[in-house]
Amino acid sequence: MRLERWRSAMETTGQLGRPYRDGEIIVHQGDLGDCMYVVLEGRVEVLRDQGARTVRLAVLGGGEVFGEMALFEHEPRCATVRALGEARVLTVDKKGFLRRVHEDPSLAFRILRMMSHRIREMDAELAQSKVGESVLC
16 A cells, blocks of 8 residues: 555644654454554554463564554454654554545455455465464374
8 A cells, every 4th residue: 555645635724643652552452443544654563462472463664554443344453553762653444444435446445355355364374273272183
């Protein structure tokens, strides 16, 4: 997804995102979500608590989005996201997202393509972990 499209759209409304300090939590795993986020500057890490340990799922940078599933279903967040260093992150609610899709219908396709890519990556990782398990047995 192109950062320039989000930035230009948000600059016209004066919404330039919120700054986060290093280590500051942006969303918590388990909280209900109703918006997605766009990383405007800096980096964030996506973390999932699995029992007694925390697993880093991804590091995202400028122009990348997270929390997009909350626009489609009102379910608890499946991961915690926190700033890695200084970061500026834009919040996009469902109404704002639908407005942008109305202005640029290809945005919906790009979001779906990104979600599809993430699902494929998770599927490959799951398959790899299953192969590793069978080798250990």
